[in-house]
Amino acid sequence: MTNPADEPRRVLVIGAHPDDNEFGCGGTIAKFTQEGWDISYIICTNGNKGSHDPEMNSYRLSELREVEQRAAAAKLGVKRVVFLRYNDGELEPTLALRAEIALYIRHFKPHAVFSHDPWKHYMLHPDHRAVGFAVIEGIVSARDHLYMPGLSQIGIGVWRPQALYLWSAEQPDHTEDISATLDLKVAALAEHHSQLDEVDGWADRVRQRAREAGQPAGYAAGEVFRRMTV
Numbered sequence: 001m002t003n004p005a006d007e008p009r010r011v012l013v014i015g016a017h018p019d020d021n022e023f024g025c026g027g028t029i030a031k032f033t034q035e036g037w038d039i040s041y042i043i044c045t046n047g048n049k050g051s052h053d054p055e056m057n058s059y060r061l062s063e064l065r066e067v068e069q070r071a072a073a074a075k076l077g078v079k080r081v082v083f084l085r086y087n088d089g090e091l092e093p094t095l096a097l098r099a100e101i102a103l104y105i106r107h108f109k110p111h112a113v114f115s116h117d118p119w120k121h122y123m124l125h126p127d128h129r130a131v132g133f134a135v136i137e138g139i140v141s142a143r144d145h146l147y148m149p150g151l152s153q154i155g156i157g158v159w160r161p162q163a164l165y166l167w168s169a170e171q172p173d174h175t176e177d178i179s180a181t182l183d184l185k186v187a188a189l190a191e192h193h194s195q196l197d198e199v200d201g202w203a204d205r206v207r208q209r210a211r212e213a214g215q216p217a218g219y220a221a222g223e224v225f226r227r228m229t230v
């Protein structure tokens with residue numbers, strides 16, 4: 001992306017659960033931070049249902065997953081992580097969630113936003129769909145001044161990102177070269193111990209998918225997105 005204003009590029013990555021941002025665009029984020037970009041994360045749910053361990057409870061899990069998420073973000077050079085702490089599995093694309101996301105977009109003023117593609121068929125997890133729709137709709141509320149008119153009166157003006165990048169897209173039209181940062185993506189994912197320590201071969205599968213995603217564009221490894229102009 002070009003940067004006409006010659007200011008640091010800002011990116012906002014919005015995921016449903018701790019670990020979604022790393023799976024979706026971890027290699028791209030690592031590349032951007034190495035180039036001096038300013039990256040913020042929003043994690044919408046506390047991930048407090050993501051365990052098969054009968055000894056685990058929801059309270060301990062949500063605390064653990066924030067620690068893991070901060071460690072993963074630090075590996076990628078992400079500046080800040082905002083936790084919205086909705087309960088895992090119960091997210092809906094409400095007007096309230098839309099407004100909340102719009103407020104963060106107006107605050108952080110990202111040039112690019114990354115999130116879930118909510119239109120992916122046969123996607124099981126309801127939170128992924130809910131976040132994707134709330135982000136798309138929230139961008140409109142962030143961009144147009146007649147949404148949330150009171151905010152302008154207290155100095156929180158509109159903000160229009162240049163583009164929205166959706167991961168897990170069925171018809172991606174944009175590939176980022178992550179050949180140099182695939183190792184960092186895997187290292188960041190490995191911080192999500194509660195999710196991946198018991199999963200055999202996950203790192204190999206992440207590497208394989210990155211190779212397949214990069215191949216059509218001629219990259220050793222890639223992440224693919226559907227790019228929407230805002």
Ligand SMILES: [Zn+2]
Binds near residue numbers: 125
């Ligand atoms: Zn998820």
